[in-house]
Amino acid sequence: MSELIEQLRAALPADAVRTDPDVLRSYAADTAGFCPAGRPAALVLPRTVEQVQHVLRTAHARQVPVVPQGARTGLSGAANAVEGCLLLSLVRMDRILEIDPVDRIAVVEPGVVNARLSRAVAEHGLSYPPDPSSWETCTIGGNIGTGSGGLCCVKYGVTAEYVLGLDVVLADGRLLSTGRRTAKGVAGYDLTRLIVGSEGSLGIVVRAVLGLRAQPPRQLALAAEFPSAAAACDAVCRIMAAGHTPALLELMDRTTLRAVNEMTKMGLPETTEALLLAAFDTPDPVPELRAVEDLCTAAGASGVVPAADPAESELLLQARRAALTALEAVKGTSMIDDVCVPRSRLADMLEGTAEIAERYGLTIGVCAHAGDGNTHPTVCFDAADEDEARRARESFDAIMELGLRLGGTITGEHGVGLLKKEWLARELGEVSLELHRAVKAAFDPTGILNPGKLF
């Protein structure tokens, strides 16, 4: 047994420090493709803040890299092992410590699964809006690490808006408390928001105070079919310019619709070039749905199907939620991108992506949080076909380049990790990158936290 392991075990239960090669292998990577993973020295599964502090103190003293992990549903390689690192999995710290309906906050440990929190607060008539499609498995700690989004962001915003305060174990094991339990507060720098989206590179989140909302009425949705992606994007622009605030506004292109049909036998309209889903969760959504229907028709929709009730709306949404898995099934492997453009440029983004698919001879399906301009072009390929895999990787870069050219960002919600490291440098530019490095050094001067990710 190495000295490192011995030291870790000195203050951790035996089953909290794992070195079995099989286990290490299975924890070495998140869900991203094309991202290398190193061999970890050990997997540590603490249950308490003190145990996390012990791990960091030990790692810091020995200068061993530490990679925090949630459920490893991440799509950028941000949770991948670094050679010789400690994998620090927070999944056992999974208690919901407090739900307060008057203060509208929840206090949770990082390993709480998103859906579990959502259900727990629903029992108090509250909602925790951020709803990544992976919500049944991903953790709040991972959501905070990536700053994740979801379907509801067009109305309710992303994870960052809901994190009020954090307890963070720093690189040297000290405990930092940021933020507040109050609805408002501007005391000092916003270190809370600095840590949200920092992908485990500034500290280990061990507790979070989350803001909650009153639970809205159940959604009512409509589906609109369009003869072209451009017409669907035009409808998105009209809907937003007319002052509507849908609870979701999602787009699926033809490739995606076909893939979903293939997998689910849902019978979605395959002849259409794009399907738009819009939903409202106001007390009386019918007038707004009617107005949106008219706007879709004006933009050229060939048909609009309003859901009769929330149950029917849920069915429509299931098609959207199945999109990723369905696209993956097309050729066995898929690579999902996450480029966000100003919504006025959505049509250009879709058109450009279609051109890229043609240029590289690939199948690329696009689904999008269209109301936010956040597209997920998803490259379908056969990983066993070397040439196709290479083209897939290259088309991915072309898509990011397109996004930046359209005034967008290389990542709307999935983060940078390993996958988009070079692209981050390009998006930020030299001045910003230098400040990023200086901020990193302020938190983690010796660089043991998730090294080699982000930049």
Add this chain to the structure above:
Amino acid sequence: MSELIEQLRAALPADAVRTDPDVLRSYAADTAGFCPAGRPAALVLPRTVEQVQHVLRTAHARQVPVVPQGARTGLSGAANAVEGCLLLSLVRMDRILEIDPVDRIAVVEPGVVNARLSRAVAEHGLSYPPDPSSWETCTIGGNIGTGSGGLCCVKYGVTAEYVLGLDVVLADGRLLSTGRRTAKGVAGYDLTRLIVGSEGSLGIVVRAVLGLRAQPPRQLALAAEFPSAAAACDAVCRIMAAGHTPALLELMDRTTLRAVNEMTKMGLPETTEALLLAAFDTPDPVPELRAVEDLCTAAGASGVVPAADPAESELLLQARRAALTALEAVKGTSMIDDVCVPRSRLADMLEGTAEIAERYGLTIGVCAHAGDGNTHPTVCFDAADEDEARRARESFDAIMELGLRLGGTITGEHGVGLLKKEWLARELGEVSLELHRAVKAAFDPTGILNPGKLF
């Protein structure tokens, strides 16, 4: 003419560099009491980004402190001159560069006055929610500097939620771009939010991309009278726990009501101990107002007056907006505090403040953004009466101590500046303070930006 002035003038129009003692004196301080101001070396009023860069390069080379200023309506001394500094006023950079109804963003220079932006976006059917009571005079740059709030925050959040991207001139004159124009984005650290609320200590904001919302319907309000502050606070808790999300939820105590009556002859109910104002801006606010009326009655309200129409609602709001000026008039001087507590502790905060008023033999009126737990205990005193002024200052500290004891923060929206420097250290604790210093050093290694403020 000193060398410094000469260098500044080399790349600035003559009227952009002022050294007249009268002018310097009049720009030396913001609106806070009890805060010292040093003598500035010059006042600089640039019109372009390049001019700001020139100012910073000059100051950096000579190690002259720079204090950015908006409209100096700040209430914490954050914009006060430091001895020998350059006052860098951004008020002439006051162009609204872009308003885009599809992308729902505005791009502005920092000197744009909040109300001017609000009116300009209203013409496009949009709203920029943050609405500090000083909105007719304060600037967007100052709002970003302090992270300011207002009445609408209980529903729409504070300035931080609306700042998507910034152009910032750094201490050495380099230009940093942060954030994005898109609705979402998680590329790199959230430097945008780090700069919001940093009180001019990390960089000079020269351009901001602001998120906008669709304009909501006009508000409908009600006023509820209570026989005790505790009953009014109980009503606040009931309203929030029942899942309502009012567009504002404001409280005025008896001292405040009397002061407003005295000044405005509005005829507010002086016999009541507290007045609650609630407003909704949903398409049909009547059912929710009725429910809130019932909750107020259940909490012990002695009377509830619903406004008949938006015009009547506006009248009720005017009383609230007049509160500060009215309290100032009571004894000639007032000192406004800004303690935010969890809303479940609002009653304790009001009770504790009343005890402090009695202990120090002072008149302290409280108005509050009650829905957020953000109280503004306002000490009324005669500045010519030395003993009373001393007691006023001491009671102010007692109020902050009370706020912290109740799990609150020393500042909900006004910032730290000079006034609350010692208290910030106490709220943050040593670990956080050390990180604050490290972050400051990452941005401004030689410490020329607004030195001596915050910490």
